Amino acid sequence: MGKVPVFSSLSGQNLASVAALIRRREYPKGEILFAEGDRLDDLVIVNAGSVKAYTIAPDGREQILYVFSEGDFFGERNLFDGRTAPYTLQALEEVKTCAFSREDFRALIADHPDIALAVMEALQTRIARMENALRSIGVRSVDARVSALMLEFAEKYGKPVPEGVLIRLPLSREGMANYLGIARETVSRKLGQLEAEGVIRSISGKSLLILDREALRQSAGVLS
Amino acid sequence: MGKVPVFSSLSGQNLASVAALIRRREYPKGEILFAEGDRLDDLVIVNAGSVKAYTIAPDGREQILYVFSEGDFFGERNLFDGRTAPYTLQALEEVKTCAFSREDFRALIADHPDIALAVMEALQTRIARMENALRSIGVRSVDARVSALMLEFAEKYGKPVPEGVLIRLPLSREGMANYLGIARETVSRKLGQLEAEGVIRSISGKSLLILDREALRQSAGVLS
DNA sequence: CGTTTTTTTGAAAAGTATCAAGAGAAGTGG
DNA sequence: CCACTTCTCTTGATACTTTTCAAAAAAACG
Numbered sequence: 124m125g126k127v128p129v130f131s132s133l134s135g136q137n138l139a140s141v142a143a144l145i146r147r148r149e150y151p152k153g154e155i156l157f158a159e160g161d162r163l164d165d166l167v168i169v170n171a172g173s174v175k176a177y178t179i180a181p182d183g184r185e186q187i188l189y190v191f192s193e194g195d196f197f198g199e200r201n202l203f204d205g206r207t208a209p210y211t212l213q214a215l216e217e218v219k220t221c222a223f224s225r226e227d228f229r230a231l232i233a234d235h236p237d238i239a240l241a242v243m244e245a246l247q248t249r250i251a252r253m254e255n256a257l258r259s260i261g262v263r264s265v266d267a268r269v270s271a272l273m274l275e276f277a278e279k280y281g282k283p284v285p286e287g288v289l290i291r292l293p294l295s296r297e298g299m300a301n302y303l304g305i306a307r308e309t310v311s312r313k314l315g316q317l318e319a320e321g322v323i324r325s326i327s328g329k330s331l332l333i334l335d336r337e338a339l340r341q342s343a344g345v346l347s
Numbered sequence: 348m349g350k351v352p353v354f355s356s357l358s359g360q361n362l363a364s365v366a367a368l369i370r371r372r373e374y375p376k377g378e379i380l381f382a383e384g385d386r387l388d389d390l391v392i393v394n395a396g397s398v399k400a401y402t403i404a405p406d407g408r409e410q411i412l413y414v415f416s417e418g419d420f421f422g423e424r425n426l427f428d429g430r431t432a433p434y435t436l437q438a439l440e441e442v443k444t445c446a447f448s449r450e451d452f453r454a455l456i457a458d459h460p461d462i463a464l465a466v467m468e469a470l471q472t473r474i475a476r477m478e479n480a481l482r483s484i485g486v487r488s489v490d491a492r493v494s495a496l497m498l499e500f501a502e503k504y505g506k507p508v509p510e511g512v513l514i515r516l517p518l519s520r521e522g523m524a525n526y527l528g529i530a531r532e533t534v535s536r537k538l539g540q541l542e543a544e545g546v547i548r549s550i551s552g553k554s555l556l557i558l559d560r561e562a563l564r565q566s567a568g569v570l571s
Numbered sequence: 572c573g574t575t576t577t578t579t580t581g582a583a584a585a586g587t588a589t590c591a592a593g594a595g596a597a598g599t600g601g
Numbered sequence: 602c603c604a605c606t607t608c609t610c611t612t613g614a615t616a617c618t619t620t621t622c623a624a625a626a627a628a629a630c631g
Contacts, residue, residue: 178482181568186482200475203468209478232463236456239463244427246470251424253477254433258402258410265587296610306588311611328596328610344405489619520578530620535579552578552628 130238141231145221156212156220163208165222168196172218173293176210177301187302190215190293192279199246201225215293263343268303269313270342273323277333288333289326354462365455369445380436380444387432389446392420396442397517400434401525411526414439414517416503423470425449439517487567492527493537494566497547501557512557513550 130141146165150156150172157163159178173192177185188210191197200209202225223231232239255271263271273290281288292299296314300307317323322339324332333339354365370389374380374396381387383402397416401409412434415421424433426449447455456463479495487495497514505512516523520538524531541547546563548556557563 180482180487188478188481199467200471202464203471209475229464233460236460236463239456239460239467240426240453243423243463243467243470246467246474247424247427250470250474250477251433253474253481254412256481257412257477258404263404307609308589308611309587312587315611531577532579532621533619536619539579 130241144223144227144231146223147219147221150214150218150220152214152216152218154214154218156214156218157208159208159211161208162206163198163201164206164225165198166196166202166225166228167198167220167222169193170219170221173215174212174218175215175294175298176212178210185301186304187294187298190279190302192293196245198222199242202228265303265305265309266313266316267343268305269310269317270339272299272303273317273331273333274336274339274343277336277339281333284332286332286334288336290331290333292329292331295329354465361459368447368451368455370447371443371445374438374442374444376438376440378438378442380438380442381432383432383435385432386430387422387425388430388449389422390420390426390449390452391422391444391446393417394443394445397439398436398442399439399518399522400436402434409525410528411518411522414503414526416517420469422446423466426452489527489529489533490537490540491567492529493534493541494563496523496527497541497555497557498560498563498567501560501563505557508556510556510558512560514555514557516553516555519553 130138147170156167156174169191171193173190174197175187176189176191176197177187179185189195189197191212197212198208232242276290276292277288280293281290283289294302296310297307300310303310314323314325317339318325320338322333322335322342324334326332354362371394380391380398393415395417397414398421399411400413400415400421401411403409413419413421415436421436422432456466500514500516501512504517505514507513518526520534521531524534527534538547538549541563542549544562546557546559546566548558550556
């Protein structure tokens, strides 16, 4: 609880009173937490594991919008108007969450302006990330987008090892393709290319080692 | 002042006290309000006119991230960590703004939780729009993106007329290209195509008439 | 009205998607 | 522990779309 950034300003007594309001839940890998259009009155915080948020386009393709992991939250839209999930949320692995009702959360904000600021900050961070993504998709080539994704994963899921950064990929090749909005064959090809250049090394399909982070940064920056 | 959504919950006395804190400014067309990297300690609300927010990619291309118009605000990131403009803000036409200092705004939120909720809601709306944009860019074809842009402009800048919706375009063809992340020649071609199909009619280069909104919706939905 | 800028149009080049088949990994049951 | 099935990933060839380059046309500006 204390590690959730949104509540970092609370302490002692306050933290306890907040804890009384939450409802904890667990979901096994693959389970759908909420389907697009489901009623969703809560603000949900991810405590462990990771969750993908996606919609299905009319042509049947899956577009992944977010990969939420520890400390991230969703459902904040329900604090205002919407009361249905704008996308489907599915556990990529075993997931633990805690949830607040809309009313409890609004009351909490009225009593603790600090929390309001913290939520705004979190929303702001998300916007900043999306602005990056937009820049990325808008201007950058596909090569650059793949590099940017590797850097994103390195920050979120990477562990430093002597040779570089080791990543346990939260998404399959197909998942990455659906996240980037490109064909899965293209993901294979681009990753193969990066490996040929010595920038990354594939370990086991689901794990991957980044050898030359600087090269990724440069490639993600612009390049063709 | 009353028409700014963020302050819609205030009234009378409160509104007056807020008004005392703001600093008004005007900028002629083409002027740079803030350049990327400039110090920016304020939250700035656009009262009239429109402003484009863009960055220059390392390869020299301009990527437009937002077109802010009446009622929109920017600089909210400065309420927290950052204190520099993350992108360049330039007036697309004569613009009037009002600005709050970081400190005043934080104090205001502490006294008026309603404003905090309203700001969160505005941020939330922006996120929703960006999610749409991401879906759009990720899954949709270029045709669909152009259609989606026309719909966006129709909502924001359109006026109903007997034949359909008349739009005074805030961006040039090149501007639209930089917004969508495609080549300006492609924008020309796609708009020409839409006109040939009888979906839109070009009036004067800067104005445009939407004849068949439903066709745009369908095209923006998915299609090839 | 001439000059400059923006837009349109055409043709060739580059890149990604798609289709098809094969290779590899993971899971299942004997 | 080993087939066997299934799913995912890789690789190759072709087709389609957009970009790029070049030039003409149109619009904006003084």
